[in-house]
Amino acid sequence: MILWIHIAGGLIALVCGALAVSVRKGGRWHALAGTGFFAAMMVLGVTVAILEPYRNPPGSPVSGALVCYFILTSWVAARRRDGMTGWFEKLACAAALLTAGAMFWGAASGVAKTPVGPGPVYAMGGFCLLAGLLDLNAILRAPLSTKQRISRHLWRMCFAFFIATGSFFIGQQGVMPAVVRGSPVLFALGFAPLGLMVFWLARVRFSRTFALRSAGGRPYARPPVPG
Numbered sequence: 001m002i003l004w005i006h007i008a009g010g011l012i013a014l015v016c017g018a019l020a021v022s023v024r025k026g027g028r029w030h031a032l033a034g035t036g037f038f039a040a041m042m043v044l045g046v047t048v049a050i051l052e053p054y055r056n057p058p059g060s061p062v063s064g065a066l067v068c069y070f071i072l073t074s075w076v077a078a079r080r081r082d083g084m085t086g087w088f089e090k091l092a093c094a095a096a097l098l099t100a101g102a103m104f105w106g107a108a109s110g111v112a113k114t115p116v117g118p119g120p121v122y123a124m125g126g127f128c129l130l131a132g133l134l135d136l137n138a139i140l141r142a143p144l145s146t147k148q149r150i151s152r153h154l155w156r157m158c159f160a161f162f163i164a165t166g167s168f169f170i171g172q173q174g175v176m177p178a179v180v181r182g183s184p185v186l187f188a189l190g191f192a193p194l195g196l197m198v199f200w201l202a203r204v205r206f207s208r209t210f211a212l213r214s215a216g217g218r219p220y221a222r223p224p225v226p227g
Helices: 002-022 028-054 062-079 087-109 119-141 146-170 184-206
Strands: none
Touching: 002 028, 002 146, 002 184, 028 062, 028 146, 062 087, 062 119, 062 146, 087 119, 119 146, 146 184
8 A cells, every 4th residue: 555655656756846947937836836846755755765675675764764854855955935944954954964964874884785696785875965054154144135045945856867867767767668678768757857957956046036936027026835
């Protein structure tokens, strides 16, 4: 039953995530799609943490916890419209840094390994370290500007979306029709959220139009909601 819940959560996350990155940011459809994406990704993360130890060979529940970490910190960043940080960011920072340290230790000691060696463990540890340091930066720099806060929301949401697309289009090719297995199209779809992340981060950071309403040119007062 948990497996079917996991599959349903993943499919909903893919649909809602694609909708959220396609529609106008800050609008009604963005808010609805973002809320659906947040809920589906939380289901995905929790079920992954439960199911991973029962794989053959067994996996780590840390992957599911990371999904929840990235989606929760993205959601909270969108909700904190005053740019302030609090106890949640401090707990998230500590969790990310401790997880990064555990991953590096596990990869170096041989406890944490993958079929292709410790490289993927080091890579995920690096992402955790980066996320934890950015949490610390947000805590020390609070209040965050609108651009800083939206950027924080954006890259974490896109990275969580990448976990979903990568797991499905790249990691589950065995369930795909034989004609498309190994196709560059699947890899393009899997890595698409990272490309979107770069595009939107550049637009938020360097484009003045993102800070203005598309219609009236007035300052963008209402930041995007989770999505």
